[in-house]
Amino acid sequence: MAHDIAQDNRKISTAKEDGSPTPTLREHPSDPVEPPESDLNRPTPNNGGEKAGHDQSSASSDPNLLIVDWDGPDDPQNPKNWSYRQKWAATIVVSSFTFISPVSSSMIAPAANQVAQDFNITSDVMVALTTSIFVLAYAVGPLFLGPLSEIFGRSRVLQIANMWYLVWNLACGFAQNEGQLLGFRLLAGLGGSAPLSIGGGVLGDCWRPEERGRAMAAYSLAPLLGPVVGPIAGGWIAEYSTWRWVFWSSSIVDGVIQVFGLFYLQETFAPLLLERKAERIRKSMDTEKVQYKEVRTVFEGEHRKWQTIFRKAMFRPFVLFFHEPIIQLLGVYMAYLYGIMYLFLTTMPDIFGTLYNESPGIAGLNYIALGVGLTGASQLNARTLDRIYIYYKNKNGGVGRPEFRLPSMAIGTVILPIGLLIAGWTAQYKVHWIAPDIGIALVGAGVILNFQCIQTYVVDTFTLHAASALAAVSCLRSLAGFGFPLFAPTMYNALGYGKGNTILAAAAIGIGCPAPFIFWFYGERIRQWSKHGK
Structure with a gap:
């Protein structure tokens, strides 16, 4: 110094x-x-x-x-001149924060019946609420944590928020009634929401556009893979232990990640x-x-x-949401994707436990199908996202555009409704369990392809204020992640899994399929209206 x-x-x-x-x-x-x-x-x-x-x-x-x-x-x-080792250290730590919090969001799902028995909860909606209330906090936290990171720095806000999450997640394991559990879950979710907006800002700070795709692929996978890993572990915990260890075990893992963050996450x-x-x-x-x-x-x-x-920092996410067409259009579709994701996370124990008569531990293994779809598509996209960007950048005279992130999204918008139809109708007719798992894997692949392209597009467009932009997008998606699981039991009870998923597939086609083509041809014009984008 x-x-x-x-x-x-x-x-x-x-x-x-x-x-x-x-x-x-x-x-x-x-x-x-x-x-x-x-x-x-x-x-x-x-x-x-x-x-x-x-x-x-x-x-x-x-x-x-x-x-x-x-x-x-x-x-x-300048963080953009850091060595690859320093950049990947920051990326891995941020992705780990972004992974462990969503693990907690869904890990309780297989043990929800245990919680209902202990606290005498009889309403299906209230049982679902024990899972989804954590995601409700995701809608609120980024709106002030993202802007705070643009005042006090990414690292400081991320780590303080993670410590907040750790304290309240640990407290969930000691809850003595339904009210305490819901309150502790909400408070834990506030701290756990920080990486969902700030993480993208960290990657925008230290990676150049032509390098950013692979890092964004790893970061974008974390909040979707976390909710998949959580129920797998939660299923076995529910079968062989008490639901309280769902929270204690995830707190232990988060404590380890926090130690690494103290050493490897630089500003x-x-x-x-x-x-x-x-x-x-x-x-x-x-x-x-x-x-x-x-x-x-x-x-x-x-x-x-x-x-x-x-x-200005605290109001920026609201300004971006109300004045930026990019945030509005992509935010609606990302909200739908996140809602579908959490709908599957909360209904899969019912599908494989009730229809296929599997024990909680075995039923939890079906989440591997979702993980295979998410991880497989993510890895393929990670290898091609930057190559596609560089290819079109060279064709454009060496000038890059955020729209060069969208080709993979066109594929994802087609895969998603196909997966929804396969998963719904094969479960409806109780076809061998591998059939709905194939559909679930396709749903995971469609979700992650769209998710990665949207997040990278937003970071490329609002680089300096990426945290606030992602906070605005995260608000919508988290509200959907909170709401979808609440209406899912009623919808499937009334329509069945086949018709229910057909409606979801039709909505996915209507909302998602036009999006990549609209932004490919008109994205630059839309960005010219922006006061904060490029």
Whole structure:
């Protein structure tokens, strides 16, 4: 750190002595730079899917002002210049946070009947609520945790939120009545929701667009694979132990992940890192001959006040949701995907326990089919997402566009309704268990392909404010994840699994199939209306 300060001070002194304009150490042109508030509505050129920075001529020539930026395009303090080892360490830790929280969201599903017996719960809706109330908190948490990460930094907010989740998830295992369990679950979900929005921001901070696909594939798989692994473990816990160990075991795993996070999750948010650099310069100026009246970062406007920053950050997810067509359109479809996912997670114990007469442990193994679909499609997509992006970028004269993430989504929108029809009708007629499992695997593949493409598209479009953008999208999807399991028992009791899934498949076709084609042909035009995107 002393070396960095000395280096910064030498640059300050040199600039002052030779009378040259105050230097601004420009970031790589493809990295996101937020202009001052007065420039937010000014069109900026698109460069590989990232917002272009200010030209060198826009730097202040005021000798009393120092604008702090990166030390050139190869500054090692810039997260985009980190080694692959550092980037993947951050990606793995964030993905682990994003994995363990959804494990808790669904792990209780196979043991829900045990909970109902212990607490004398007779309503099917209330039994489903013990599972889905955790997801309700997912709709609320990101709306303030995402913006807070854009004020206080990604790492700090992520780890504090995870500790909050750990405390209340552990408390769930000691609940003595239904009210305590529901309350503790809701509070745990608030902390567990942080990685769903902040994680995408971390990846946007440290990965360049042409590298980002594989990292986003790993991150996007975590919140969907977690709810699959949870019921598998929960089924065996329910069969051989008490439901309380569902919470205690997941808390132990989260504690291990938290330890790794303390060592390997470094701060990635560029405005905060440059603010720390500016603060080091301010402190060091006390020992220098030359003083600046003001030192601020390239991200800061002339009249920067903490209250203004906080207000804008906290309201940004709502502003994005109400004013950005991209968030509205993709948010609705992602909400439907998440709702389908949690509908399957909560109804599968009923399907294989009641229709196929399987024990809780054996019934839980059918979640492997969902996991196979999610993991298999995710791995294939991870290997092709960046290649497709680079291919179309080269065809477009070296200029990347977020729309180059969408080809895989076109495949996912077709696979999803096919899987829904197979799963529903084979279960309806009690065909051998492998048949509905095949349908469930296709549902998982369709969900993850769409999920990954949408998340990567949103991060590419709103890079600097990716956390707030994902928070806006997460709100809708989490409300659907909360609501779908509540109406599923009534729907299937009235219509059966065949007709029920046919309705879901028809909705998937109507909502999903047009989406990738609309954004492929009109996405750039839609983004031009945006005040926050690129």
